[in-house]
Amino acid sequence: MAMNPIGDRIISAFFRPGMETVDFPSFVRVLANFRPTETNRARDYSRNRKLRFAFQLYDQDRDGKISREELLQVLRSMLGTQVTEEQLQSIAERAIQEADLDQDDAISFDEFKKSLEKVNIEQKMSICSLR
Amino acid sequence: MQCDSSVASLQVISPSFVQQHACEERFTQPGREEFTGAGLLLLIVLVLLQGSVLPLGATSSPDTTHNVDNRQVKEEKYNYTKKAFPVLTLDYHHIQAPFEISLWILLASLMKLGEYHVNVTHALVPPDTSSVRHCARELPVDHRGSSRGGAHQTSWRRSPPVLDSRLFFLCLLPPIILDAGYFLPIRPFMENLGTILMFAVVGTLWNAFFIGGLLYAVCQIQPANPSILHKIELLPCLLFGSIISAVDPVAVLAVFEEIHINELLHILVFGESLLNDAVTVVLYHLFEEYSGAGTVTVLDCFLGIISFLVVAIGGVLVGVIYGLLAAFTSRFTSHVRVIEPLFVFVYAYMAYLSAEVFHLSGIMALIACGATMRPYVEANISHKSHTTVKYFLKMWSSVSETLIFIFLGVATVDGPHHWNWTFVTVTVLLCGWLTYVINKFRIVKLTTKDQFIIAYGGLRGAIAFSLGFLLDKKLFPMRDMFLTAIITVVFFTVFVQGMTIQPLVELLAVKKKQEAKRTINEEIHTQFLDHLLTGIEDICGHYGHHHWKDKLNRFNKKYVKKCLIAGERSKEPQLIAFYHKMEFKQAIEMPKKPPPAKPAEKAEKAPSQLPKGREEEIRKILRSNLQRTRLRLRSYNRHTLVADPFEDGFGDLLIKKQKMIELEKKIKDMNNYLTVPAAPPDSPTMCRARLSSDPQSYRAKPESDSVPTIQVDLASPQSPDSVNVMDEFRRAGQQRGGGRGEEDQGLMMRPHKTGEGADGKDPQKLTRCLSDPGPSADEEEDQPFLP
Numbered sequence: 001m002a003m004n005p006i007g008d009r010i011i012s013a014f015f016r017p018g019m020e021t022v023d024f025p026s027f028v029r030v031l032a033n034f035r036p037t038e039t040n041r042a043r044d045y046s047r048n049r050k051l052r053f054a055f056q057l058y059d060q061d062r063d064g065k066i067s068r069e070e071l072l073q074v075l076r077s078m079l080g081t082q083v084t085e086e087q088l089q090s091i092a093e094r095a096i097q098e099a100d101l102d103q104d105d106a107i108s109f110d111e112f113k114k115s116l117e118k119v120n121i122e123q124k125m126s127i128c129s130l131r
Numbered sequence: 132m133q134c135d136s137s138v139a140s141l142q143v144i145s146p147s148f149v150q151q152h153a154c155e156e157r158f159t160q161p162g163r164e165e166f167t168g169a170g171l172l173l174l175i176v177l178v179l180l181q182g183s184v185l186p187l188g189a190t191s192s193p194d195t196t197h198n199v200d201n202r203q204v205k206e207e208k209y210n211y212t213k214k215a216f217p218v219l220t221l222d223y224h225h226i227q228a229p230f231e232i233s234l235w236i237l238l239a240s241l242m243k244l245g246e247y248h249v250n251v252t253h254a255l256v257p258p259d260t261s262s263v264r265h266c267a268r269e270l271p272v273d274h275r276g277s278s279r280g281g282a283h284q285t286s287w288r289r290s291p292p293v294l295d296s297r298l299f300f301l302c303l304l305p306p307i308i309l310d311a312g313y314f315l316p317i318r319p320f321m322e323n324l325g326t327i328l329m330f331a332v333v334g335t336l337w338n339a340f341f342i343g344g345l346l347y348a349v350c351q352i353q354p355a356n357p358s359i360l361h362k363i364e365l366l367p368c369l370l371f372g373s374i375i376s377a378v379d380p381v382a383v384l385a386v387f388e389e390i391h392i393n394e395l396l397h398i399l400v401f402g403e404s405l406l407n408d409a410v411t412v413v414l415y416h417l418f419e420e421y422s423g424a425g426t427v428t429v430l431d432c433f434l435g436i437i438s439f440l441v442v443a444i445g446g447v448l449v450g451v452i453y454g455l456l457a458a459f460t461s462r463f464t465s466h467v468r469v470i471e472p473l474f475v476f477v478y479a480y481m482a483y484l485s486a487e488v489f490h491l492s493g494i495m496a497l498i499a500c501g502a503t504m505r506p507y508v509e510a511n512i513s514h515k516s517h518t519t520v521k522y523f524l525k526m527w528s529s530v531s532e533t534l535i536f537i538f539l540g541v542a543t544v545d546g547p548h549h550w551n552w553t554f555v556t557v558t559v560l561l562c563g564w565l566t567y568v569i570n571k572f573r574i575v576k577l578t579t580k581d582q583f584i585i586a587y588g589g590l591r592g593a594i595a596f597s598l599g600f601l602l603d604k605k606l607f608p609m610r611d612m613f614l615t616a617i618i619t620v621v622f623f624t625v626f627v628q629g630m631t632i633q634p635l636v637e638l639l640a641v642k643k644k645q646e647a648k649r650t651i652n653e654e655i656h657t658q659f660l661d662h663l664l665t666g667i668e669d670i671c672g673h674y675g676h677h678h679w680k681d682k683l684n685r686f687n688k689k690y691v692k693k694c695l696i697a698g699e700r701s702k703e704p705q706l707i708a709f710y711h712k713m714e715f716k717q718a719i720e721m722p723k724k725p726p727p728a729k730p731a732e733k734a735e736k737a738p739s740q741l742p743k744g745r746e747e748e749i750r751k752i753l754r755s756n757l758q759r760t761r762l763r764l765r766s767y768n769r770h771t772l773v774a775d776p777f778e779d780g781f782g783d784l785l786i787k788k789q790k791m792i793e794l795e796k797k798i799k800d801m802n803n804y805l806t807v808p809a810a811p812p813d814s815p816t817m818c819r820a821r822l823s824s825d826p827q828s829y830r831a832k833p834e835s836d837s838v839p840t841i842q843v844d845l846a847s848p849q850s851p852d853s854v855n856v857m858d859e860f861r862r863a864g865q866q867r868g869g870g871r872g873e874e875d876q877g878l879m880m881r882p883h884k885t886g887e888g889a890d891g892k893d894p895q896k897l898t899r900c901l902s903d904p905g906p907s908a909d910e911e912e913d914q915p916f917l918p
Binding site: 003004005006007010031034054057058074075078079082083087090091094095098099112115116118119120121124125 | 395650651652653655656657658659660662663664665666667669670671685707710
């Protein structure tokens with residue numbers, strides 16, 4: 001966990017904003033996001049929830065959008081010191097361009113959802129022992 | 132030894148009679164000699180020589196007489212009266228074998244062409260089935276009986292026309308499997324590995340026993356007319372069950388390629404067909420061995436299970452070893468790039484053959500080899516070699532597939548048949564239906580529709596037929612009946628299921644494959660999610676497959692990549708590599724764009740006369756071109772990428788791009804955007820076009836003072852430029868460029884030479900020039916540039 005690039009984000013996701021401790025219900029609530037979906041009917045709802053959780057991890061200041069700076073931070077933490085600042089910039093630029101449909105230079109939740117529509121979120125974000 | 136002499140005398144006119152005998156010897160003792168890469172070609176020729184049809188009427192009887200004639204002619208030479216010198220002679224036997232091989236391949240390819248044109252109008256029939264139909268109709272059935280003794284009089288040995296099992300397994304099957312394995316999408320495969328294994332192992336076992344047992348039962352319950360069916364024992368039935376239960380990768384590939392089904396289903400059926408080879412091999416050998424004995428004890432079953440593990444894991448291990456060897460070799464090929472593709476092919480083929488030596492699963496070895504070596508080899512070899520590998524694999528597998536189906540058709544029309552209604556119908560009905568049980572274990576359930584498609588997609592094919600063919604007639608008197616049944620099943624599945632699966636897919640509205648390319652967003656988010664899941668699993672304390680995948684990745688990055696990837700690329704993170712690949716692809720498509728830019732610039736000469744609609748169009752064109760070029764060029768930062776003299780030019784363009792960002796902002800804000808000079812969108816494309824060494828197509832535009840134009844001279848890789856920063860780059864570039872050697876300079880200097888294997892189009896030229904990154908020996912900057 002210490003080596004995980006987004007470890008600190010994950011941990012802070014368990015804590016509600018402003019609180020220093022996490023109690024068991026909130027812990028369970030967060031983990032419940034990773035339950036595998038059972039029926040087809042609940043699929044959309046569960047997919048939404050999972051995506052929203054992931055979105056919150058990007059969007060640290062909780063303004064509902066992933067700004068360029070936030071994206072850069074994530075990229076920086078994932079790629080570390082192996083790439084130059086310029087490369088990071090261009091990747092972030094490219095990512096925003098591809099996803100940003102309303103041209104506001106940030107990725108909203110809907111745009112985030114749309115860019116991941118081909119990815120099998122239900123399978124990726126499920127831990128099967130959490131049934 | 133006669134084999135060696137025949138090998139040596141291949142170039143010489145040799146009576147095919149002698150050669151065929153030599154071949155027979157060679158192939159009855161397969162383990163004796165080692166087939167090297169050069170022997171491969173020889174192998175193909177000799178095998179085909181042995182089993183080839185002579186449709187052109189030239190029978191073998193002239194062979195012996197030809198032999199005799201030769202000697203007679205030699206003896207008579209001395210009292211030979213001089214005739215006129217023969218200006219034109221006909222000597223078919225000289226080139227007989229290669230000629231026939233080429234003819235077959237040509238026929239196969241022409242059929243493929245014909246089918247395409249026919250399909251454009253009919254659009255119903257999958258290509259492989261029509262090839263079977265064609266050959267069944269067209270080929271002259273020249274059955275002269277398959278006698279064994281006195282075999283040199285007829286062209287047929289123990290095999291039916293052309294489909295010699297060894298030919299099939301050694302020459303026709305490997306290209307298809309290697310193609311499949313090399314381009315196997317690893318991520319979906321690994322994610323669904325549990326399901327795939329379950330289908331492959333448990334499913335096939337279940338199918339084999341069930342079909343075999345049921346067939347035996349059916350054969351026994353025919354009290355009314357005691358037919359020959361009663362004579363079939365349990366073991367041959369089980370053997371038949373094991374042959375027929377295996378889903379065939381060739382057929383699956385052929386049919387599923389056409390229907391564009393969604394990735395999940397595709398990988399499930401396809402993965403199952405690949406992995407069940409191990410099961411098939413073990414079951415086949417097990418039952419074949421013990422059919423002689425008649426009984427199978429518990430010990431034998433136990434040994435069978437162990438044997439299965441050995442076969443499967445051993446096959447994969449052999450493949451992985453060869454894959455790593457290939458990756459390691461490719462690390463050193465930076466100076467001899469032309470033979471890079473050869474390493475890929477030969478190592479893979481050796482993996483296959485080595486696995487076959489020990490009766491391990493050759494298919495699994497091939498898959499493992501291809502999948503293992505791909506990430507490392509692709510990081511090492513040049514872009515040209517990569518293209519070569521891709522196209523050669525596709526070409527070989529395509530021809531192989533067509534040939535297989537043609538031969539299958541010929542064998543149908545021609546082979547020894549023994550029809551038995553009950554047997555055949557029951558077999559056909561039983562094939563393929565087990566997905567319900569497996570569904571319980573999946574995380575994401577398959578819908579009923581999906582299950583049905585998976586069951587429906589279980590095609591049987593040529594592998595089943597060849598395995599049936601290899602059965603010894605003495606031990607299995609029912610062999611002909613088996614063969615008939617196998618052929619019927621193959622035809623049924625391929626024709627009926629293959630043809631109807633496409634309308635069925637549409638009818639059931641199964642999700643189709645998403646055609647679009649993977650975007651960088653997906654890549655970023657997928658990696659992010661991987662990290663997220665690993666973290667969550669850590670918190671839970673549950674070591675799921677994310678955890679192990681993460682560990683494997685770390686191990687890979689730390690040790691393996693350093694060994695196997697040459698130079699700088701070993702440190703490149705996956706995201707960056709992906710990003711570069713995408714940019715590169717886009718850059719290749721870029722030169723197709725310039726024509727739109729041209730009318731744009733012309734339009735800007737007369738700003739006031741343009742209507743609003745045209746303005747919008749131009750604006751869009753400008754913006755899209757600007758965006759692309761900016762992103763394209765920015766990625767090639769000199770500090771992290773390997774040196775390439777051309778890239779120095781891009782270092783200059785990097786500065787330029789920053790100016791263009793500002794320009795674009797200006798475009799957005801400005802009302803009268805049409806006064807923006809035309810030079811910026813043009814010059815990068817112009818420069819690129821220049822780099823692609825076609826000086827006549829574009830001329831330098833007059834510079835505006837805001838943007839420096841670059842004139843890249845063909846004679847030198849560096850561009851003279853007035854900006855100070857550029858000088859730095861240039862100097863650094865000179866150091867590197869000088870050491871790089873004249874060969875790259877030469878590449879630039881000879882713009883129109885097509886000797887590099889590219890075709891003459893502009894985009895391809897661009898590819899050629901940019902294509903050869905490769906590790907450079909004198910790369911000086913190792914650490915990234917920190918601002």
